[in-house]
Amino acid sequence: MTTLGEIAVVAGAYLRGCDAATVIVGVAPLHRAEPGYLSFLTHRRYRACLETTRATAVILSPEDAASCSTPAVVAANPHVAYARAAALFAPVAESRRGVHCTAWVSPDSHIAADTWIGPHCVVEAGAVIEAGVVIGPGCVIGEYAIIGANSRLVAQVTICHRVRLGQRVLIHPGAVIGSDGFGLALDSKGRWLKVPQLGSVLIGDEVEIGANTTIDRGALEDTVIEDGVKLDNQIQIAHNVHIGAHSALAGCVGIAGSARIGRHCMLGGGVGIAGHLEIVDHVQITGMSLVTQSITESGVYSSGLAVEPNRIWNKISARLRRLDEIFRRLAALEKKSNRDGTL
Missing domain, CATH: 3.40.1390.10 (MurE/MurF, N-terminal domain)
Structure with missing residues (x-):
């Protein structure tokens, strides 16, 4: 009260x-x-x-x-x-310290005295867990990973090797940070060869990461999520992506490799960003839009068609299929009119 x-x-x-x-x-x-x-x-x-x-x-x-x-x-x-x-x-989580009896913590890790490591957690060698961190049940902290002060991993979170989290980071259940990026090379025999993913993931301060969101490690340089970024559930962030400070991404956004998102951007649900693009600061992209080219000016961007009654959508679809034919006919008429001198 x-x-x-x-x-x-x-x-x-x-x-x-x-x-x-x-x-x-x-x-x-x-x-x-x-x-x-x-x-x-x-x-x-x-x-x-x-x-x-x-x-x-x-x-x-x-x-x-x-x-x-x-x-x-x-x-x-x-x-x-x-x-x-x-x-x-808002309910305040119970304050606990120590290591649950079912957790396994490497003797070569570095754990602050006032942290909590919950049931069935694994903390690998070289990991650093700073003051005030709460690690919920079933989490895995990989080798040489760093969990910044006062961060919280709710449950079943996987932090892979050498990933670095800033301070006051909140990660919801099922998130995976630092798994291999989708790096493949096609050899002369038509077989896929795995490209080693040698970078890591760097997460800034006060970042929130939603349930079942995945952030891939970089191929050479790090994947970077700057301070204050808010990620919703079930987002896929590919290797070497860079997201600027205080941007917010809604559920099911997918960002392909090496894309750069500016600061204070907002991406609606289901937005897709193609690889190697750059989006400047203060851009808003509405839900289900597909971005296939860089955005160089701040503003609001959209693509796709909103839902319509099925009978109307069928008509729109039929007309869309005829656009190329209509364009060709219009171009032919313009050419004929120019030749005849009627335009």
């Missing part, structure tokens, strides 16, 4: 029509909030819910506060304010 006054301080907001001493027991969406709960409005489609919500107070923008009769926590950026307020109600 906390008070509205404390919430306002944490959220960088101010109160309107509220008693700062009012106690709040939790957070809830507008349509489900009960008295004693804090709610929020971050999208205009939910404005109608302001009239019927039973929340004790609502986090919203100054513009929305003007039409809200409910006590308000007013913030310039309600989404950020909500994130900060909700953190006050």
